[in-house]
Amino acid sequence: MAALRPSxxxxxxxxxxxxxxxxxxxxxSPIFDSRKKLVRVGETHLGSLPSVKxxxxxxxxxxxxSLGLGQHLTSNKMGNKMESLDKTDQGLDxxxxxxxxxxxxxxxxxxxxxxxxxxxxxxxxxxFMVIACADSRVxxxxxxxxxxxxxxxxxxxANLVPPVENGPSETNAALEFAVNTLEVENILVIGxxxxxGIEALVSMRDDVNSSSFVENWVANGKVAKLRxxxxxxxxxxxxxxxxxxxxxxxxxxxNLLTYPWIEDRERKGLLSIHGGxxxxxxxxxxxxxxxxxxxxxxxEGPKCLVKNRSFWC
Amino acid sequence: MSTATISGWCLTSLSQPQSPQNKATLRPSISAxxxxxxxxxxPNLIQNKPVFAAPAPIITPTWREDMANGSYxxxxxxxxxxxxxxxxxxxxxxxxxxxxxxxLKNSDGSSSPFDPVERMKTGFIYFKKExxxxxxxxxxxxxxxxxxxFMVFACSDSRVxxxxxxxxxxxxxxxxxxxxxxxxxxxKVKHTGVGSAVEYAVxxxKVEYIVVIGxxxxxGIKGLMSFPFDxxxxxxxxxxxxxIGLPAKSKVLAEFPNLPFPExxxxxxxxxxxxxxxxxxxYPFVREGLVKKTLGLKGGxxxxxxxxxxxxxLEFGLSPSFSVKDVATxxxxxx
Numbered sequence: 001m002a003a004l005r006p007s008x009x010x011x012x013x014x015x016x017x018x019x020x021x022x023x024x025x026x027x028x029s030p031i032f033d034s035r036k037k038l039v040r041v042g043e044t045h046l047g048s049l050p051s052v053k054x055x056x057x058x059x060x061x062x063x064x065x066s067l068g069l070g071q072h073l074t075s076n077k078m079g080n081k082m083e084s085l086d087k088t089d090q091g092l093d094x095x096x097x098x099x100x101x102x103x104x105x106x107x108x109x110x111x112x113x114x115x116x117x118x119x120x121x122x123x124x125x126x127x128f129m130v131i132a133c134a135d136s137r138v139x140x141x142x143x144x145x146x147x148x149x150x151x152x153x154x155x156x157x158a159n160l161v162p163p164v165e166n167g168p169s170e171t172n173a174a175l176e177f178a179v180n181t182l183e184v185e186n187i188l189v190i191g192x193x194x195x196x197g198i199e200a201l202v203s204m205r206d207d208v209n210s211s212s213f214v215e216n217w218v219a220n221g222k223v224a225k226l227r228x229x230x231x232x233x234x235x236x237x238x239x240x241x242x243x244x245x246x247x248x249x250x251x252x253x254x255n256l257l258t259y260p261w262i263e264d265r266e267r268k269g270l271l272s273i274h275g276g277x278x279x280x281x282x283x284x285x286x287x288x289x290x291x292x293x294x295x296x297x298x299x300e301g302p303k304c305l306v307k308n309r310s311f312w313c
Numbered sequence: 314m315s316t317a318t319i320s321g322w323c324l325t326s327l328s329q330p331q332s333p334q335n336k337a338t339l340r341p342s343i344s345a346x347x348x349x350x351x352x353x354x355x356p357n358l359i360q361n362k363p364v365f366a367a368p369a370p371i372i373t374p375t376w377r378e379d380m381a382n383g384s385y386x387x388x389x390x391x392x393x394x395x396x397x398x399x400x401x402x403x404x405x406x407x408x409x410x411x412x413x414x415x416x417l418k419n420s421d422g423s424s425s426p427f428d429p430v431e432r433m434k435t436g437f438i439y440f441k442k443e444x445x446x447x448x449x450x451x452x453x454x455x456x457x458x459x460x461x462x463f464m465v466f467a468c469s470d471s472r473v474x475x476x477x478x479x480x481x482x483x484x485x486x487x488x489x490x491x492x493x494x495x496x497x498x499x500x501k502v503k504h505t506g507v508g509s510a511v512e513y514a515v516x517x518x519k520v521e522y523i524v525v526i527g528x529x530x531x532x533g534i535k536g537l538m539s540f541p542f543d544x545x546x547x548x549x550x551x552x553x554x555x556x557i558g559l560p561a562k563s564k565v566l567a568e569f570p571n572l573p574f575p576e577x578x579x580x581x582x583x584x585x586x587x588x589x590x591x592x593x594x595x596y597p598f599v600r601e602g603l604v605k606k607t608l609g610l611k612g613g614x615x616x617x618x619x620x621x622x623x624x625x626x627l628e629f630g631l632s633p634s635f636s637v638k639d640v641a642t643x644x645x646x647x648x
Contacts, residue, residue, distance in 0.1 A: 011480060094522060094609065095624060101479040102622040110620050121530065121618045126471035127427060133508050136461035137483045142444065145436025149401040152471045155490040157509045170491035170506050173554035174469050177532065180548075186429045194456070196513065213335055217500060217509035271427065281456045283445045285437045287430065310430065312437050 033196060106279025109148075118147045128152070129178040131171070131252070132190045133197065134158040143285070145279055152178045159189055162220045162250035164259050172259065179262055179271065187256060190276040191249040198245045204236070211304050224248040249275040250304040253290050266292045275306070284313040444483075451484070461487045464514040466525040466589065468494040473528045478615050478622070487514045493533025495557045496527055496589035499596050508596070515598050515608060523593060526613040527586040533581045536560055538574070557592070558585040583623075586612040590627050603629040 054233050063218040112116055127217070128151040130140050132144045140146055149154045154174045160170060161171055191198075201218040202225060210216055221244075228244040265271035288309040396403055445452055463486040465475045475481050475488055485523035489510045496511075497504040514520045527534075537555040546552045565577050572580075590610050593599050602608030614623040 004533045094611065094626075096611070098479060098524075098622075098624055101481070104480045105478050106620060117617065117620075120472050124471045126427065127432075134487050134489050134514075136459045136481075136485060136487045137455045139474070139476045139481070139483070139488060141474045142483055143437060143440050144433050145439050146471075146474070148472045148474065148477055150432075150471055151474075152469050153474065153490050154469050155488050157507050157513060160506075168550045168553035169504075170497075170554055173550040174492045176548060178469075181532070185427075188429075188433075194458075196517070197509075212324075213501065213505055213508035217505035274429070276433070280452065283441050283452070285431065285433075289430075295366040305517070308430070310434070312434055312441075 009182045024108065117148070124149055124152075124182070126150050126152045126178075126182060127185050129175070129182075129184040129187045130154070130190060131159050131161060131188070132158075133157065133192055133195060135192060135195065136188070137280055138192045138278055140188075144190075144276075152182060152184060156217075158190050158195055158201070158218055158221065158248065159252065160197075160218065160220045160248065161189065161255045163255040166220065174258060175256070175262065179259075179265060183270075185270065186274060187262070187273050188274045188276055189249050189256075190278060191245045192278040193242065193245065194280055195241070195245050198248060199241050200242050201248070202228065202241050215248045221251060223252040227251075246275075246277055250306075251276060254304050257290075257292075266290075282313065284310045284311065331501060408539060412538070415565065455484045459484055459487075459518065461485055461518060462521045464489070464511070464518075464520040464523045465489070466491075466494045466496055466523070468492065468526075468528055468531055468533065470528060472617055473526070473615055475526065478526075487518055487520060491554075493531055493537065493555055493558060493585060494527055494550065494589065495533075495554065495585065496592045497557045498592045511596055512598065515596075515602055519607070521607070522609045522611055523599070524611045525583045525586050525589045525593075525615055526615060528614065529579065529582065529616040529618050531578070531582050534558065535578050535586055537585070538565075538578050538581055558588055561585040561588045583612075583614050586614065588629075600629065 012158070052249055065244050092207045125148060128146065129144070130153045132138060132140050132153065134155045134157055140151060141153075146153075152174070154171055156171060161175075164172065175187075179187075196213065198217050198221070199219050200214050204210065204215045204218070206222070210219075224244055224247040228240055228247050231247075232240050232243040254271055256273055257266065262271065262273075266273060273292070274290050277286045277288070279285075288306040291307040293304040392406060396406055414550050461484060463481070463490045465479075465481075467473055467475045467484045467488060467490050468490055469490045474490075475486060479486075480489070487510070489507065491507070495507075497507055499508065501508065511523070514523070533551075533555050536551060537558045540547070540552050540554065540555070542556060542559065558581070564584055565581045569577055569580060590612055593604075593610055599608065599610075603610065610627045610629070612625045612627065616622070
């Protein structure tokens with residue numbers, strides 16, 4: 001395992017607050033020096049290959065910056081600040097940008113509600129569990145306004161929920177935590193328009209074993225694709241994708257019910273399962289809820305029956 | 314396809330895309346959320362404060378005279394009279410009054426239960442009015458495609474959404490969220506979820522930075538530090554997932570065996586970020602991006618107890634005696 005020896009650097013030398021250092025090592029140095037610090041590591045990350053160790057030297061250099069207690073925030077809006085950044089030092093730009101982003105959050109949200117964030121620091125009790133796509137345009141915190149503490153969120157490619165028989169994955173680990181430990185009351189699967197993952201699903205060839213990660217993952221939505229082809233195979237590719245985006249949400253909702261602890265809580269009325277579809281071309285949001293009593297998950301004909309459909313535009 | 318417009322909300326019963334659901338339901342129930350008709354003012358939905366997940370701040374109970382059958386004054390007078398007659402009841406009365414006060418403090422004053430749909434609708438309307446409609450150019454571009462500079466791995470924890478903590482706006486960051494913000498090593502069979510996200514971000518979106526962000530009080534890391542991993546799983550899936558971070562646990566226990574558990578967890582939260590960064594190196598396209606300097610790997614740690622954010626970078630290079638091709642050949646048998 002590679003060892004990182006960071007040097008802790010703070011941007012503002014007048015900082016009086018603590019500069020947290022990683023792993024207890026603390027020494028301050030100007031940022032330019034720290035970038036040149038090299039630590040030669042005997043073993044590489046690819047440590048399982050002893051024959052490589054002798055020949056391959058990885059230089060792992062860590063420069064760490066600690067953004068301590070919030071200090072000054074320039075009065076410029078962040079957008080202007082970004083444009084004026086000196087682009088010659090790309091690494092420094094990155095730290096500057098993230099620092100400003102964090103300080104914006106800290107000033108506008110964190111410091112405005114100290115009691116609320118103090119309470120959150122002790123425990124979270126979100127009412128929602130949200131499964132959304134990793135797409136940069138569809139963060140549920142933006143489009144549905146979830147604030148810190150409200151929604152436990154999984155984001156993966158094409159907002160897919162694999163069924164329980166596919167075995168362990170990050171999605172079902174998160175589901176287990178949210179449902180059994182946090183005891184959320186609502187699960188919401190949100191799909192969206194122009195989803196590249198769904199496009200890959202619709203366009204991939206089924207008869208060929210894929211070598212790409214994306215195709216191996218979106219194959220979890222194969223049932224949705226089959227239903228799409230059956231219902232809309234004669235339509236244009238764009239329309240098929242749109243159909244499949246929604247079909248895949250319903251398929252994921254049904255897959256949620258394959259987990260016994262989810263189905264149990266649904267039946268007892270402790271949990272509601274919703275689907276949502278965000279169309280960012282028209283800025284509309286469609287939402288529906290699973291009608292548990294009338295849906296079924298038999299393999300022969302999984303049916304997803306819904307109720308309480310709304311459309312917001 | 315029929316369209317009905319009610320008080321400004323468009324209700325459209327959608328045709329083909331909905332047929333799989335519609336064909337089995339006889340009467341799809343569409344609920345209309347009606348505002349008061351013909352109201353020209355914007356809906357009074359915009360919340361400037363977040364909905365509290367924790368108990369609300371202390372509010373003074375407002376006793377309205379018309380609330381109960383008797384007024385507050387009458388009720389208090391009745392109690393005083395009783396206590397004058399039976400002084401021994403005073404401690405009991407005091408305890409009950411404390412209980413009522415605590416209940417009222419925790420109550421948000423309204424008797425309606427939490428409505429998830431209303432909550433979502435409120436949030437969406439706010440987004441549409443305050444963000445989408447005010448930035449039409451940006452969203453028109455985004456509708457055509459995305460080109461985020463960042464790929465972010467963050468925890469699923471409700472308190473650490475990168476859109477808040479790092480103020481990411483639509484289009485800024487391709488975000489993967491899972492328990493304990495873990496990146497597993499390259500595995501085309503077991504870990505297609507994360508693998509597909511990394512592949513898409515690096516090869517198609519061509520992000521410039523991958524940032525893995527850990528945080529304080531992480532339940533997943535606490536589980537990692539607590540579970541024995543001796544073959545007896547107490548969970549269906551959680552242990553299987555967090556065991557990705559076992560190298561971090563070993564390191565922390567070796568270096569800090571005598572620290573109290575919460576502090577060990579804090580070190581593990583940061584070390585697990587490094588384990589994930591290391592695992593990213595097992596993806597060939599990531600290594601290639603690093604060597605060509607089109608990609609950077611960064612680690613971060615958000616401490617919401619103290620309100621701080623730490624950031625560090627990892628640089629990966631190869632000594633000149635081996636070209637990338639030679640390394641790939643050596644490594645090929647393992648991949």
